[in-house]
Amino acid sequence: xxxxxxxxxxxxxxxxxxxxxxxxxxxxxxxxxxxxxxxxxxxxxxxxxxxxxxxxxxxxxxxxxxxxxxxxxxxxxxxxxxxxxxxxxxxxxxxxxxxxxxxxxxxxxxxxxxxxxxxxxxxxxx
Numbered sequence: 001x002x003x004x005x006x007x008x009x010x011x012x013x014x015x016x017x018x019x020x021x022x023x024x025x026x027x028x029x030x031x032x033x034x035x036x037x038x039x040x041x042x043x044x045x046x047x048x049x050x051x052x053x054x055x056x057x058x059x060x061x062x063x064x065x066x067x068x069x070x071x072x073x074x075x076x077x078x079x080x081x082x083x084x085x086x087x088x089x090x091x092x093x094x095x096x097x098x099x100x101x102x103x104x105x106x107x108x109x110x111x112x113x114x115x116x117x118x119x120x121x122x123x124x125x126x
Contacts, residue, residue: 027093028093028096029069029070029071029093029094029095029096029098030066030069030070030071030093030094030095031066031067031095031096031097033095033096033097034096035096037096038096038097038100049097053100053101053104056101063098066095067095067097067098069094069095070092070093070094071092071093072090072091072092072093073090073091073092073093074088074089074090075088075089075090075091076088077089
């Protein structure tokens with residue numbers, strides 16, 4: 001990755017190498033877009049998606065309403081009785097496009113912090 005201009009290179013790399021998890025049974029969010037769809041975009045579609053992300057990043061507008069929605073699915077906790085609501089934990093199925101944007105922002109932030117030597121050996125996270 002270029003040290004002087006990470007934006008375009010990073011965007012293209014993330015779009016092609018994006019994986020939320022190694023699981024192959026990922027469910028889409030409200031937009032019905034699967035991660036495999038993003039991974040298999042052609043060059044023109046990749047460029048369009050990067051352009052959309054850039055416009056969102058540089059604008060003062062909010063995210064599209066569809067990107068703010070989630071499908072909440074209750075998952076039964078292991079060994080818990082199915083008839084109690086406390087036996088379930090909620091998971092939120094959100095847009096793959098939003099998750100992609102979050103990963104791009106995180107990668108860009110990490111790149112900046114590392115290249116500006118703003119992280120110390122003592123800093124740690126989960």
